[in-house]
Amino acid sequence: MIHAELVFVPMPAKGHLVSMVEMAKLLVDRDPASMLPMDSHTNSLATSVATTRIRFINLPLENVDAKSFSHKSFAHFIEINKPRVKQAVAKLADLPGSTGTLAGFVLDMLCTTMIDLADEFGVPSYVFFASSAAFLGLMLHLQSLQDEHRVDIIEFKDSAGELDFLSFTNPLPSKLLPSLFLTNELVRPSLEHARRIRATRAIIINTFDELEPHAVRSLADLGAPAVYLVGPILNLTGETKKKADDSGEDNGNRLRRCVGSFDEDQVKEMARALERSGHRFLRSLRQPRPKGKVEILSDYMDPVEVLPEGFLDRMAGLGKVIGWAPQVAVLAQSGIGGFVSRCGWNSILESIWFGVVVATWPLYAEQQFHAFELVVELGLAVEIRMDCGRDSWMESDVVVIVVATADEIEGRIKNLMEGEEAGERRKKVKEVSEKSRKALAEGGSSYFVFRPFD
Template structure:
């Protein structure tokens, strides 16, 4: 059968881009008829995305996976504005059209264009797919339960004229069809709680209904109830293909932490007893405020547990969301902390997270609950304590703690947003309690559930597994729908 080419358009944020690239690899490894061209949009400012895509372009050996950089426009865009991403994607449509024309003219395509695969925040590009008469598929990089909540809130807004922003600071609980438990309004994502952002955000849910299908980075055994609910919420065909993870991209020496630092981290972990270290990491865009750092340090010291802490520079108010490493960690930590904890702890910069979670010394993970991090912790059988910061992480924390029973709560409704005047502070007592519960519950029901979920995640992606069969179905549908 003739080959088919797919055009991938990711959002240029690391969590979204990595999932999209891994998805592309999954497809071309699974079926030799498929090829993928990834159109890489670039933010007006430099970010970690640039070095990541540059390394991908040089390391890719197959002609069936190509990366095309779209021009960077240094427009004066306010990254902290609520509609930055919507405006950014819309403004890139001409670049995408030009890239499509160039690809057609060059004859470099390895098959006829069969469809677009779009990031969940790139739904505006469905218009371009419609123009050339090919189907669109959306890669949803959060949970099936969160997809269900988006569709439900959009339905409430459009069909019942509910003002979702009225749930801000509300003690209400919502009945969401993709959840078995009522959802506290306090864990709704900030994007649905302000008038500036709710309409563009829920607009993505509206556009997703028009897609040919939605690929969700989850697996059937993790979220059976949520996945079953989606058809009743008006979703198109749903393909759970997860966990879609980058498990090969980080090793001891080429980890995000950089060669020597990556080596130092792994060497230190090699010296620790099995399951004895609590790992604290808040993602590539996560950082804590000065006061919160001190409470965290106090909690770690008092808990008595070994720790590996990825500590980033606190972001100034109103600045972009890409924290840098601290040149000198002592400037952010309580006086004498590093000396007093030298025998049991290590403070690092951006962590080689996959390599760390895979290490047998890790016994628990204090996490921001980003969905990629959540799937990684499940894959490596590492229980989580929740400290969400931004995006949909509060919702993820609720799903992990209440809905799935896989995590310990430090906080579910903590928010750390550079656009806010101030962030609340979680006390050392709360953090210490969470860490002790996480690390000292050896034979708990929670740990058994995490182990079971880990085993199921690995079975889902191998031949005959639920996600493997879902991938077969997606590819079959792509060829059946091919123009």
Template structure:
């Protein structure tokens, strides 16, 4: 059967958003040979990882998925990070308009819709111009989607001044979780600042204008949140996850994986904090002290923070000993390794990994569940990570290291998590009866995540409903 229906994907140019969206494109064209997908790629000038990822995608996908790199735009950075991101997406509207015009000029395949990232909702304006439906791809969990819609409803429908909750003792009776949540900890910072709030709540407002929302989760992981969204007035929601690139290529000759091959099963704690994760020297020393005192085998991914007030991504240290305690590498040579960038999927898939200290990025949470690895939570620089923490804690899948730690991507953090707290979290993660019980629960969740994508599974069926909606127009 020839391709008759075209979808255009607009991912946000962060690797976690991009990868999950490409994985969904793969599933769609594999499921139905009437479908083809064009992915329009925006690129930050300071992030080189998009180039290498694009080469990898192009080499690994079917011809019914093609990638179009849009011209690079660099709006002024003399604004808050959130305003910069909004302006960055806005600056590409004309490019997207031209790309859609080129696709529309062909009689087949017929353009059936725009699938846009949760941070690219202004692109709905372009879909309206072309009289095609828009769908939102939400790369975080269902609970965070619920939080965005809930806060938008509190302001727009109940006329609540959300800034009044800043620093208050108020609790939010957030329907996606069993217990009320302290507003001061779980309210996104964007909601509490006048210059950011319109952008944050504007995204949530536009979610309601879409024809449907595809969420990178599975119903068995967040059943309460799936049910709550009905009461929040969301459009049709499709839980289609976990959308992960879990292909573990052969890594023969990779020193880290060779070292893991020599370790006992489930004996190594892996510390990794995402593509934007980094720490200042004082915090690195506390982490190192905790690891040394815990006497656990470890693999620590350590990256250099960008210069203050610079829109850059972290980089590897030329020599990590410049920030580690003196003699640390020598003293721990028999039990641990310190590395820079980490092949996270390959590491989590390894039998030697027994625990994962994570910043609670949604992809990292889904990967840990997929591979059955318990997590010690240290959420850091985005509010959806706090929702991920609350979810895995409620399900009994995680131990806590620090809940109220915040790190600004451009300014760093004013607080330090001390070695005692980190060591305690590592011990709770790796030792004792609670750790064993947690490991069993993660294994059960892992089985559910895999079944969800199998024929007849909840996400398989949900994706099928989305395909039917697209192709029946």
């Protein structure tokens, strides 16, 4: 039997790759697919995918250190690997187990220049957008401002003004625009992604209609091609326990989990705030990422060196400081009452799935934008900070400074955990959590909602 075969080209970053694999697993119930990852996570993912209908064709990197990519070098990396992807696709029909004809390319949102290859093979291209519908709307809006209205996007940098665009009902402070739109080196390729996305057959977005109804409806007016919502696409293999009904649990018994990497001064301020708050906590503490690099964070050999003197002794029985944490497994526990998050889109979807309220503390990329969407636009989170300095991934000359004091953080923790407002917010998040699960269930808004490959 002959099937149509899809080629998936993910971005070489684990957060993007994992969500694309999970989405592909849903699609291959209908048609086989080939995955062409260009990074080092392939082997473990291929082993974890219990299906013979996805073939992982690894394209090993040559003369490139994948752990030291900067955003500035990524576009060049994609370009130099185009011939290798083209060669691999041309050989697909000759591979053992091949049962189909090439039907199309499914490309990561940051691999849009690969559309050229789809055109060469005479097949359609689709974009898998691993971020929010609202962020897609922002990209399309900014691209339209520059191309059609001759607005210099970089002029928004350090502006005290606000930006109105269709995907939000609230104006977005210009200071919360992602750095990739505000630097000379990055704005051109970033807006080019938006132009390319407009030229695809369809956009597959990792969101669900009940979470972002306004943003989703706005995309047609922004000139987007067909849109298919397939979220929340999650990798729940780390889930160790189903989320329990917490309606009768005392908030004082809930844990507050904090993840991220900060400099030593900020780590100490955060520790003082945790101690003063009196709430139980689990603190995942990682070393800061080297400036200008995207390499994986590492644990401290001994966290005592960056914590206030005697902190661990005083917090014994109340809180715990660890290194890397299995985020999904932690969020699945019924005792988690709040999650301090950098606001990556995958983390947001995981928090919503398990009904955990987020306290926003974005660090880079579009995380500030997501924080604003959660807090102001959707009312599903509480802010610790949304206006951190420029991130070290995008701008290597940034000096990281203390952005929040212990007093400020303590107040936000109490806002997250205590009082009537916190209870109402928790109830609202739980309602959206239930909707996220229904969206993926049979008959739900994301259940086989799209048929772009027919």
